[in-house]
Amino acid sequence: MSDPILSLHRLRQVFDGFTAVDDLSMAIPQGEIFGFLGHNGAGKTTTVQMLTTLARPTSGTATVAGHDICADPLAVRRAIGYVPENVRLYDTLTATENLLFFARLSGVADPRARVREVLDLLDCADLADRRVGGFSKGMRQRIGLAQAILHRPAVLFLDEPTSGLDPMGIKMLRDLILRLNAEFGMTIFMNTHLISEIAKTCTSIAVLSHGRLVFHDRIEAVTARYGDDTALEVLYLSLTPVGRLSEVA
Amino acid sequence: MPDAVLTASPLRTIAAKDIRDALRDRFIVIVTAFLGLAATVALMTGAIALRGDVATYEAAKATLLAIGKAADAIKAPEFYPLRLLRGAIEQIEIIGAAIAILIGYRSAASERGRQTLALIFTRPLSRWQFVAGKALAGLGLLAGGLALVLGGLTLVLQLMSGIGLTADDLLRITIVWAVATAYTACFFLLGFLLTLHMRQPSHALLVAFAVWLLLVLIAPQIGDTLDPDNQVAGGVFRQLNIAKSDQVQIMKGFATYETLRDGIEQASVTKHFERFTFAVLGIKATYAGMPLGPILTEMLGNLVWIFLTALGLGALALAVPINPDRLAKA
Secondary structure: OOOEEEEEEEEEEEEOOEEEEEEEEEEEEOOOEEEEEEOOOOOHHHHHHHHOOOOOOOEEEEEEOOEEOOOOHHHHHHHEEEEOOOOOOOOOOEHHHHHHHHHHHOOOOOHHHHHHHHHHHOOOHHHOOOEHHHOOHHHHHHHHHHHHHOOOOOEEEEEOOOOOOOHHHHHHHHHHHHHHHHHHOOEEEEEEOOHHHHHHHOOEEEEEEOOEEEEEEEHHHHHHHHOOHHHHHHHHHHHOHHHHHHHHO | OOOOOOOOOHHHHHHHHHHHHHHOOHHHHHHHHHHHHHHHHHHHHHHHHHHHHHHHHHHHHHHHHHOOOOHHHOOOOOOOHHHHHHHHHHHHHHHHHHHHHHHHHHHHHHHHHHOHHHHHOOOOOOHHHHHHHHHHHHHHHHHHHHHHHHHHHHHHHHHHHOOOOOHHHHHHHHHHHHHHHHHHHHHHHHHHHHHHHOOOHHHHHHHHHHHHHHHHHHHHHHHHHOOHHHOOOOOHHHHOOOOHHHHHHHHHOOHHHHHHHHHHHHOOHHHHHHHHHHHHOOOOHHHOOOOHHHHHHHOHHHHHHHHHHHHHHHHHHHHOOOOOHHHHOO
């Protein structure tokens, strides 16, 4: 196993007395497709906000690609790409104009060439000169993914990437994620609710419940221990409040 | 590993994107065109009247010459074409400030609603660069819009008034353009700041317009309405034939009242803008025909107030940290 590209040590986030993330420690090796599971309000998005330097942790620390998120946030930002849930981009601008904007902000050396390259890579060159305002959810998600990989990040953070997508869109996105990981060695950190996607895409998973890490292992270990994909759902439910309630019932 | 190198200024990139985005927004284009139209109509009405006065004078002069008398037998009236810009200045004061709030609101609300703030802040740039880029775009839009409006008005003035504008007139209009940009920038920053930081962008817009109502419509009027000398047409003192020395003596008895009244006026950046522009353009009779130098010296306080308000709001925008909650939720 290679050195961890993401390393979290006792990470904690408290908002107005509410502990959103509590004492979170884990390490994710380079090249993983990591699935981060948890119920609504479990603290997944807050964790991603801290790792992407959008929010400063209340205590604890983390490194991304060897850079401390508090001490060197600009270096962390150079190493990451981020796709939030339901990203909309700038409706009045074309796909190319949107991507050029983010490429320039990321300091990409030849932004025009890189934008063409990424549009080709994601098989959406036909969208280049169309305004994003007229795009479907799936098209937006692809351009959203394109903006995140323009600067060839080492780690790609995806927050509920399949939210609102139809089955075709989900499959297309899954193939893209697998391709980015296989061809470019990109580490993927994915927040999701879809257990079926975890089984098909991820190499390791973790489950967060009420801000606390309750499970973290490689996917082969999970399937070896619990059997097929359905067992993953049983495992997840047993670790979350909903599962525990059903057990009581 | 990323191969990114910083080749373009993030500040310039953000400003260029914002300007392009706003120029494609029909609402912004339409309201700016409305301001131009309202100001042009106000100017044309005055210009037609002035053209009539000029024609009357020219006809009288021609008649004098025709009957063999000297043209200076009647005193040449003084025409101040820049005074016709009064309506335009009032439109900038009120509608221009409202448009600036809308541009500021749009600048922040559109990023929040589209969740693009999170995309921007995961790029290698500082938050001050983001705020400064936004402010630069706002300034660019306001300066461009005002240049179009005032440039168009200058042309209309030249064509319709029948009086040629001098280099001094053009300089005065240029000064007014620069100060109008700073004045409207105050309202842009107000709308931008509130929308960026308040929980609900729609509430921020309401608060911004409440402040606009207070600063633009209420405070400047209070001064005029509560001025004891304004209670009777032509002035109380004048109607009662009270001598200047006695007026001063009488007003000493109202010192606290006058301080309060003046304080309310002073608090309004709009009043400072009005005082400055009315003086520079000679709209206020006292300053008509007066050279620019002494006017600028006398109006320096108003000028400083306008620029300090804009700079203060700009500094506040740079200093206040952005709540992470505002980054990903509308």
